[in-house]
Amino acid sequence: MNDIMLYSLITLVALGCIAAILLYFIAQKFKVYEDPRIDDVVDLLPGANCGGCGFAGCRALAEAIVKDENLEGKSCPPGGNATMEQIAAVLGFAATITEPQIAVVRCNGSFENAPKKIDYDAVGSCYFAHTLFAGEGGCPNGCLGCGDCIKSCQFDAIFMSKETGLPVVKDNCVACSACVKACPRGIIELRNRGKKERRIFVSCVNTEKGAPAKKNCAVACIGCGKCVKSCSFEAITLNKNLAYIDYAKCKLCRKCATECPTGAIRELNFPPRKEPKETVAETAEA
Amino acid sequence: MNLLTISGSPHVHGKESVQKIMWGVVVAMIPLAVASVLFFGWNAVRVMIISVAACAILEWLIQKFIMKTPATVGDGSAVITGLLLAFNVPSNLDWWIIVIGAIIAIGVAKMSFGGLGKNPFNPALVGRVFLLISFPQQMTTWPKAKELIEQVPQAITAATSGATQAIEVVADATTGATPMGIIKGGLATGQDVSDVVAQLPDYVGSLIGQHGGSLGEISVIAILLGGIFMLFRKIITWHIPVSFLGSAFIFAGIMHLINPGLYIPPMYHLMFGGIMLGAVFMATDMATSPMSSWGQVVFGIGCGLLTMIIRLWGAYPEGVSFAILIMNAFVPLINRAFKPKRFGEKVK
Amino acid sequence: MALRTFKIGGVHPPECKIAEHAAIEELGIPKRAIFPLGQSLGAPSVPIVKKGDMVKVGQLIAKGEAFISSNIHSSVSGKVFAVDDYLDASGYRKPSIIIDVEGDEWEEGIDRSPNLKRDFSLSxxxxxxxxxxxxxxxxxxxxxxxxxxxxxxxxxxxxxxxxxxxxxxxxxxxxxxxxxxxxxxxxxxxxxxxxxxxxxxxxxxxxxxxxxxxxxxxxxxxxxxxxxxxxxxxxxxxxxxxxxxxxxxxxxxxxxxxxxxxxxxxxxxxxxxxxxxxxxxNKPLIDRIVTLTGKSVAKPSNFLVRNGSPVFMLIEAAGGLPEDTGKIISGGPMMGKAVTSTDIPVTKGTSGILLMTQKESKRVPVQNCIRCAKCTTACPMGLEPYYLAILSTNENYESLEKEGVMDCIECGSCHFTCPSGRPLLDTIRVGKNQVGKIIRNRNVR
CATH class of the missing domain: 3.40.50.11540 (NADH-ubiquinone oxidoreductase 51kDa subunit)
Structure with missing residues (x-):
């Protein structure tokens, strides 16, 4: 009995030693040197691998930061400035501050505003619906409502409203731009969050002329240009029958919104106006 | 006016549906169910009802309370699992063992993977193998032949000419063992092949199904009827059954030629045990078999060879369930390795 | 002798050739004809008429300038109303030439006699x-x-x-x-x-x-x-x-x-x-034979239609739009395209207009894939539609390309035959589009 135990003990110990030696040599042979700072940076990053920074994932961003030896042009949307400051502190680089952003949905073609004219009955993919037709409401640029953006979101920061049939961005959006890329019609845009989360933007991307645009949707931008004239800061431009508010120049004065004849300009998180206006868009969006 | 519909082409759809396929399989099992009732009496009905009800209710409960998805019990796949499970157990099995089998089959092997079509292993076989390993005593105590004969209606006995003799053979020979058990036991105790063969029921008897065994494995004719129906309905293709049975037959034949004193003639291997049931109803299960024709042939050959290896050299007298389950595990690999021939692909 | 056919795959949809015995009828001249500029595959044609121009039947109104592109001729005579966007079969408003019809004046040199002319000696x-x-x-x-x-x-x-x-x-x-x-x-x-x-x-x-x-x-x-x-x-x-x-x-x-x-x-x-x-x-391509059919159509017919005629003209000539129409398809039911309106014009590629009833127009409910391999058996290109659909859903475009998604001819046999009613072709098309883009980008580089 003892013999058996002894033999097995010796065999197993010998086996273990041989394996250890083998492993050591193999590890030596295939050793890859890596800057230890990369791991430090990875530890500071959120680890969501969302791709919002423009790199393939958190590790890729860390590698790029360490390789370039600076933080210029690099940002981590989910982590925000706090994360970048931490990284800067650890590596001893100068931190670059970026304005926090959020995704906004530039379409207000709800069931009410753009009534359903066609029934869509195919696979639930905006990309596919886009190849088939203009959309249930008839607008060739409007939201198709199949939720490609919602599927693309890793942070559960966007959901489909049952009342309007439009996606709604929640406050926990980290501006990783996954939804921006997912939308086949370029409806979603990243904009600065603004003071006190106040934002104002043209909630339409329709480039048709006024008449056909208005025919499909009550709140379409008809390219009349009134807002352009009303703006004192030259923040609004008109291109292809569509107005666009530059968030960098906009001072959030809300003058354009009162001018817009169709109510295409949408304001978020502003206090109610003193005198009631019909064109004020609902601010239910969180 | 109604709204116009927009959808991608094609705008027409074939007549086939999951429901039709699944209930088609159930229809194909009717001859087998009838045969088992004839040979095992009301006990067979009891087993089948318990098994089917347990499977169907379980699937409904799991979908309603755990998965919270719409119930799909109506598609008939749970009924198939229930029937197959019933066909794989002896007719005198306690009800609670059957229910445990159903829980394993539906709960573990099917629904935990996401339900219909997503299970990598045949649910009924998983249930059966679980029972076989957990309750070996109950699972291998087959109903006695005498009972069997008492329950065969006289009319049938008279109608099948020459069958009377067969029944007598069965009555004398099988005392609670299946033909596969006889072979295994006989050879293990060093009996000569000819002696063992003499103890087996003859071909006619086994075609109709008058020997011991689980509910569904005894009647070769009933299985073939169901198989022909499924072939006709295009629910299955010939690839798996033919390659399964063919490879088993050839393998057994080779072994018999090498040493006729140790290995019984190959025909017996096809006639007895669960190989027919396995080849026609269980290996052909859509969700757990390969997609391409060549893949199916490879799958069938694998099943056949494994079955014979387990039967000839394994500890169990029967190897069909294990063989099919093992090959199920290979299906994803087979799917990637044996693809259908593409149009316009270079031919060498 | 056994009839020939192709070997791999294929399906047998119900034939429903209900307009089989309807002789070709000449459809009248439309009040307004619309000529989308992108009628053929390749680059859109370039218009050579402008608003207010008078045109004759058979007159060239848009030139195909690119290598893969084609000329477009007017099928009516009248005044160009506009060169503007107009809804076509794609479901979008696309640049088109719109002509208001006045009379029926033909370009000279076009032989309109029905006599058969057999001999020719052109190089x-x-x-x-x-x-x-x-x-x-x-x-x-x-x-x-x-x-x-x-x-x-x-x-x-x-x-x-x-x-x-x-x-x-x-x-x-x-x-x-x-x-x-x-x-x-x-x-x-x-x-x-x-x-x-x-x-x-x-x-x-x-x-x-x-x-x-x-x-x-x-x-x-x-x-x-x-x-x-x-x-x-x-x-x-x-x-x-x-x-x-x-x-x-x-x-x-x-x-x-x-x-x-x-x-x-x-x-x-x-x-x-x-x-x-x-x-x-000497007659340019200005008309074609179009089948107007459907189970609830009063008079399924085959019309000789001038290109540019709006589809509602055909429908009216065949007894009006049936009450229960749920889908209008340009082309056949297997590969045709559902359209959003009866205003769209007949173009050079319109082989038929199919009106489907409300009941036919809805798809069957989607169920789990049961891996029955019917799509694999039906695919005439020997592909594995179920697998392509999975890869496409997972956006695994690299594997998708290897699995031959670009060979897919979009015939719809897989979706037709799927017992679970899965939208296989829809999903595969999404993947095929993406892979196509990737390949084009790669070739540009």
Whole structure:
């Protein structure tokens, strides 16, 4: 009995030693040197691998930061400035501050505003619906409502409203731009969050002329240009029958919104106006 | 006016549906169910009802309370699992063992993977193998032949000419063992092949199904009827059954030629045990078999060879369930390795 | 003798050729005709008329300037109302020429007599030039410019012309009626194309469910040299180019290549007639035969329609839009495109308009894939649709390309046959589009 135990003990110990030696040599042979700072940076990053920074994932961003030896042009949307400051502190680089952003949905073609004219009955993919037709409401640029953006979101920061049939961005959006890329019609845009989360933007991307645009949707931008004239800061431009508010120049004065004849300009998180206006868009969006 | 519909082409759809396929399989099992009732009496009905009800209710409960998805019990796949499970157990099995089998089959092997079509292993076989390993005593105590004969209606006995003799053979020979058990036991105790063969029921008897065994494995004719129906309905293709049975037959034949004193003639291997049931109803299960024709042939050959290896050299007298389950595990690999021939692909 | 067909896959959708016995009727002149500029495959044509111009029937109104592009001629006479966006079969408003009809004045030089003109003596180049001038495109649906197809690149040689008169799509009967009523004209067209290609052999492939057409053409073909009528076993998608070549001359076109690779050129029956009219009668492609059909249509018909006519004209002529219409399809039910309005115009590629009832127009509910392998068996290209769909959903475009998604001919057999009613083709198309983009980007680099 003892013999058996002894033999097995010796065999197993010998086996273990041989394996250890083998492993050591193999590890030596295939050793890859890596800057230890990369791991430090990875530890500071959120680890969501969302791709919002423009790199393939958190590790890729860390590698790029360490390789370039600076933080210029690099940002981590989910982590925000706090994360970048931490990284800067650890590596001893100068931190670059970026304005926090959020995704906004530039379409207000709800069931009410753009009534359903066609029934869509195919696979639930905006990309596919886009190849088939203009959309249930008839607008060739409007939201198709199949939720490609919602599927693309890793942070559960966007959901489909049952009342309007439009996606709604929640406050926990980290501006990783996954939804921006997912939308086949370029409806979603990243904009600065603004003071006190106040934002104002043209909630339409329709480039048709006024008449056909208005025919499909009550709140379409008809390219009349009134807002352009009303703006004192030259923040609004008109291109292809569509107005666009530059968030960098906009001072959030809300003058354009009162001018817009169709109510295409949408304001978020502003206090109610003193005198009631019909064109004020609902601010239910969180 | 109604709204116009927009959808991608094609705008027409074939007549086939999951429901039709699944209930088609159930229809194909009717001859087998009838045969088992004839040979095992009301006990067979009891087993089948318990098994089917347990499977169907379980699937409904799991979908309603755990998965919270719409119930799909109506598609008939749970009924198939229930029937197959019933066909794989002896007719005198306690009800609670059957229910445990159903829980394993539906709960573990099917629904935990996401339900219909997503299970990598045949649910009924998983249930059966679980029972076989957990309750070996109950699972291998087959109903006695005498009972069997008492329950065969006289009319049938008279109608099948020459069958009377067969029944007598069965009555004398099988005392609670299946033909596969006889072979295994006989050879293990060093009996000569000819002696063992003499103890087996003859071909006619086994075609109709008058020997011991689980509910569904005894009647070769009933299985073939169901198989022909499924072939006709295009629910299955010939690839798996033919390659399964063919490879088993050839393998057994080779072994018999090498040493006729140790290995019984190959025909017996096809006639007895669960190989027919396995080849026609269980290996052909859509969700757990390969997609391409060549893949199916490879799958069938694998099943056949494994079955014979387990039967000839394994500890169990029967190897069909294990063989099919093992090959199920290979299906994803087979799917990637044996693809259908593409149009316009270079031919060498 | 067993009839020929292609070997891999295929399905048998119900034929429903209810307009089979309706003789071709000439539809009147529309009040306003619309000519989308992107009627053919390739680059859109460039308009050469402007608002207020007067045009005649047969006058060139838009030129195909790119290599793959085609001329567009007016099918009506009148005043150009606008060159503006107009809703077409794509579901979007696309640049179009809109003409308000005034009278019916034809361009000179067009032979409008019904007499058959058999003899011709033009050279290969002259024929090709006439085809190009007349703006002829493939009339089976894809609308590939015919002059490009018939121009054999240097180093390649055409051996055999195959005429696609299969009409494997259910419901559609336009080519069937064309062969019965204009069979001889079509055969002259075939001879002209043979001359243009310098081939001595032509096979007209017809599915065996059109026995009268096969008989009629076989009689007439005796008068022509080298033209053979071949009856084919009924199986969808036999009208697909690769499948037809396989069925007719048993050669397999390699993946990603054109039929010319195996010495074949495939054109459509309607195209052959258009070639006849262009070469012999100087008539550009301004009208075509369109089937208007559907289970609840009062009078399923085959119309000779001027291009640019709005679809509602056809519907009215066939007894009005049925109450329970749930879907309007341009083309056949297997590969056709659902359209959003009856305002859209008939274009060169419109082979039929199919009105489906409310009940038919909805898809069956989607269930889990049961891995029954029916899609794999049905795929005429030998692909694995279930796997392609999974890869496409997972956005695994690299594997998708390896699995041959670009070979997919979008015939819809997989979706048709799927017992679980899964939208296989929809999903595969999404992936195919993406992979196509990736490949194009790669080639640019």
């Amino acid at each position: 290969k180049e002259e024929i090709l030039n006439k085809i190009k001038e007349a703006g002829i495109v493939g009339m089976g649906g894809a609308a590939f410019p015919t002059h490009v197809k018939l121009t054999v690149p240097a180093g390649k040689k055409a051996e055999c012309l195959i005429i696609n008169a299969v009409e494997c799509e259910p419901y559609l009967t336009a080519d069937h009626r064309l062969m019965l009523e204009k069979g001889e004209e079509m055969l002259v067209g075939v001879s002209i194309i043979m001359r243009a290609l310098e081939v001595s052999r032509a096979i007209i492939g017809i599915e065996n469910n059109k026995k009268d057409a096969i008989q009629h053409l076989s009689e007439s073909a005796k008068k022509f040299q080298g033209i053979k009528i071949m009856a084919l076993k009924v199986k969808y998608p036999q009208g697909a180019e690769k499948q037809l070549v396989k069925a007719a001359i048993n050669r397999e076109i390699p993946s990603g290549k054109l039929p010319l690779e195996v010495g074949a050129v495939v054109t459509n029956a309607g195209t052959s007639l258009a070639v006849y009219e262009a070469v012999q009668k």
